[in-house]
Amino acid sequence: MAITLYDLCGRDERLRFSPYCWRVRMALAHKGLPFETVAWRFLEKDALAFANYDKVPVLCDGEQTVTDSFEIMRYLDKTYPDAPVLGKGASYQRALLFKYIVERSVNPALFRIIAMDLLAAIHPGDRDYFRETREARFGCTLEEFHQPEQGKQELKQALAPVRDLLRDSAFLDGDAPGGVDYLLFGSLMWAYVVSLEVLIESGGPVDVWFKRMLGLHDGMAGKAITIRDL
Amino acid sequence: MAITLYDLCGRDERLRFSPYCWRVRMALAHKGLPFETVAWRFLEKDALAFANYDKVPVLCDGEQTVTDSFEIMRYLDKTYPDAPVLGKGASYQRALLFKYIVERSVNPALFRIIAMDLLAAIHPGDRDYFRETREARFGCTLEEFHQPEQGKQELKQALAPVRDLLRDSAFLDGDAPGGVDYLLFGSLMWAYVVSLEVLIESGGPVDVWFKRMLGLHDGMAGKAITIRDL
CATH class of the missing domain: 3.40.30.10 (Glutaredoxin)
Structure with a gap:
């Protein structure tokens, strides 16, 4: 089906x-x-x-x-139990904990970097809605929230443990990618699709991992249309 | 043996x-x-x-x-493969990632809260060594590093994802405790043993979990001698 x-x-x-x-x-x-x-x-x-x-x-x-x-x-x-992404038991719980970590630390840092790029990438008909809902959430205007340098500092700090792990490991989940890789990658892809900002130190372990992720599964993410293509 | x-x-x-x-x-x-x-x-x-x-x-x-x-x-x-604490495969990797997260975010926040309490808890003969090594690491005096209110803010932020998870789960690793619980608990126990500072919002999910952890394994941690007993 x-x-x-x-x-x-x-x-x-x-x-x-x-x-x-x-x-x-x-x-x-x-x-x-x-x-x-x-x-x-x-x-x-x-x-x-x-x-x-x-x-x-x-x-x-x-x-x-x-x-x-x-x-x-x-x-x-x-x-579809073959090729599990989250897994079961403690494995599942640890992925859930990492989901909360990404949403509490990585996503807010990225939003500070790309807020105005995101607004520009959204359909013109959606922009008023996007602005109103996000400004209500942040308690300030999108322009005030948009602080790329602050966001980059926060992102660097949020990704420090990821960098530690990727020094000795091809993927966060080990020799092969898994759910925890996809949770973080989804967030970085969000920023990569809408923004030209440099998010990650070039050539470092996170950058190498991100490029490896872009190439996975016949390069599905790497082939995605980004603002670079428009 | x-x-x-x-x-x-x-x-x-x-x-x-x-x-x-x-x-x-x-x-x-x-x-x-x-x-x-x-x-x-x-x-x-x-x-x-x-x-x-x-x-x-x-x-x-x-x-x-x-x-x-x-x-x-x-x-x-x-x-001793019975009752695994870290597990294997993705489970192990996710515990390793959480270890780095604890050491990069929870431990520095706790150190800011308890720096002077820690110095006081250490054997007098060790204090010069402790001061010299830590001041070299931080690039400032222990007195300057000791910022309990700042540390509590940082800790609250670092524990936000933990709070999210513990709203629906008795332990970080699920219905029973596991390695990820012990990684975080070890750090909080460090502060709890040497300091009277309130680390966690009383009655909240993390506090309830911490007390549950103190009671585990015949109350091993709960029976530990702390500065309250000296």
Whole structure:
């Protein structure tokens, strides 16, 4: 049965940058599951009414509808147990803990670096919505929140443990990539698709890993359209 | 064969506060392995010459000598595979990543809170050594580094993902404690043994978890001598 992923798109329908959707795309590719995407914009709430949800990713697998990126990864492991991404038991719990770490430290740092680039990458019709919801969350304007140098310092600090690990390991999950790689990669891909900012020290262990991730699964992420292509 | 752990002690020989030794004590208890400790002070380098190492923990298991807390946990899993603490494969890698996260974010925050308490808890004969080595590392005096309010803010931020996870889970590793619990607990125990500072919001998920950890394995950590008892 066909798998469909509702996937956030930007001012060009081919521009796909949601960190949460990227996690899922990588997990699907990891399992070798073919899928199609449906480009979705922030204001198209009606298109997701069938899922009783108001944001992406939403995954439709035959009759099954699953929402929330981590729940989708979990669903994929349960339904397609080969090539697990999150795993079970302590392995699963440790991936969940890392998900919270990425969302609490990496994502806010990245947002400070790319806030204005993100606004520019979004469909013009979505920009007022994006500005209002994010400014309410941050308690300041997007222009005030946009502090690339501060964000780069925060990102460097947030990624220090990742750098430690990648000095001796090809992937965060070991010799082969796994769910924890996809969780972090999704966030970095978000910034990479919409922004020309240099996020990571060139040639360092995180940069080498990121390029390795871009090449995975027939270069799926490496072939993605970014603002460099528009 | 008897297991012996060389364990840092303070101004009272019963005061045991090394975060790295606490990890190992908890891992030994987790596996139900009886062990004895040898109280060790910072300047007793000669006592560790047999291990070709200059700090603790050092574990002696019969003829085997193992140094470094994480290597000891790994050794215990290999030698006593029942009740794994780190696990294998992705599970192991995720524990290693969390080790780096604890050491890069939780430990520096705690150090800012307890720097002067730690100095006071150390044996008077070790204090010059401790001051010199730590001041060289920080690039400032211990008095300047000691910033409890700043440390508490940093700790709160560092523990935010832990709080997220513990809202729905008894332990970081799931329904039962595991290596990731011991990695974080060791660090908090370090501060708890030497300081009266309130580290964690009372009654919150992390506080409830910490008390649960104190009660594990016949209350091993809960029965430890702290500065409250001296």
